[in-house]
Amino acid sequence: MNDRLSFYRNTNSQVHTLNPFTKLCITLTIIMLGIFGTWYWTASALVLLAVLPLILIARLLREYSIVAVKLILPTAGFMFVMQSIFLPGGTTEIFQFGPFSIELETVQRAFLIASRIFLMVSAFALLLLTTHPSELMTDLTRRGLPSQFSYVLISTLQIIPQMQSKAQTILSAQRSRGFDTESTFLKRAGSLLPLVGPLVFGSLVEVEERAIAIEARGFTSTHVKTSLHEIPDTNTDKIIRWVLVALVIITLALRIWLS
């Protein structure tokens, strides 16, 4: 499998050896707490007190920083700036330039949203950095997820790199025969079909053969399938999951009770 496509980095830390399902639960719990938490700083506090320590335990600080700087900060930062300037509904003005004025209330609201998004993406980055997609899918299949889902997700991750290189080849080939991909808008729009056509038809033709191939390997069989690769599920995992469930219930109860 092509590892270039996933964020996964293996450092054999305690986080990596947790059951994939436990790691999924941790991520979802962090996000639920961040969204439903009643305290204004919940999301920011969770980034510092939950995501960062786990990243440190997993020894992935460098990889996480790269993801944070390249992906999360631009999105969250851009949203924070745009929303601070453009969202209506504030009264306390901080300062003004030209036609725009920035109010304290909008900045607070923009910060809340930006911190939630930062938390959400960070939590998923934690999951993706420490869990191999096919391992997660194998474990979920064992827990009752239909095997078709894991087939779709895992084979997609394999097909995309193939198709990307095919798209590159078609683009170069069309360019070499003088195809216009860089001038006016109409020419660029016109060059879409000759690029998309060969790519799509080529991939669709393979579908039929693949259907016959997996049919011959018992794809639609309903019997329980055995796996060569066993994924451990320890008592620690089970305890962690119950604690997480309790945390979510307490947060939801607080939310309903206080509002």
Place this chain on the structure above:
Amino acid sequence: MQTGFTSQDFRNFLIVMVVMGVIFGWAYMTKRIQKDFSTMAWVLIPVAIAINIVIGQVVIWLKLPVYLDSIGTVLVGVLCGPWAGALAGALSNTVAGIIFDPGWWPWIPVAAAIGLTAGLCANVGFFKTWWKVAVTGFLIALAATVVGSPIAVLLGGISASGSSLITAFLLQTGKGILESVLTTNFIVEPIDKISTSLLAFAIIDGLSARYLARFPHGENAQLEQTKRTSELVIALITVVILVIVTIVFVVPLVNQ
């Protein structure tokens, strides 16, 4: 100060979930879902997701002002039925979240709605001629807007995409968040989704009847033979009228 969403939003969310659960249960009981998922459908879905993602990138290379990142989803919706289309859309955004950036995940319901609408339109025969496909594209844009706007509002109305500049402008002119987001989507979405549907139609047009017949809803793709140019004119006029009607009538309605 508004913080995220209120208990009113939470109740609306619960109502939507219950309605969706009832529809899903009904479709499952009447075996409508099971009919969509043959082995051919399961194999087409990964390819369709790859088509979504790779064509999305090709469009970025060509610097075109559309996304076109749901052609594969529409293909699955038409060939395999609405439920397979919804699943293809949902998984497409899931995969994009895994390989690019988890910012795709909040938009999973929108992608599912696109596939579902494409499938429903194709089931009533609206994927057989150019102008019908354009109308389907418009309906898909409508569904995407209806599902996507609450999510956009929940995320604060302004995201990192280019069309947010329109939203930002509308907000600054004193309009509400929901109104601004809806207007932006009504300007951007129809163009994108109609070109998506027309491209998907061109692809289906190029596939052989023998190949198409192997899919659960292959009969949706049997095209009617008509004169192309007059069709195209009708399609364009229909779309322009629909867009104007929506912006003039539906957006003010929502505000009241």
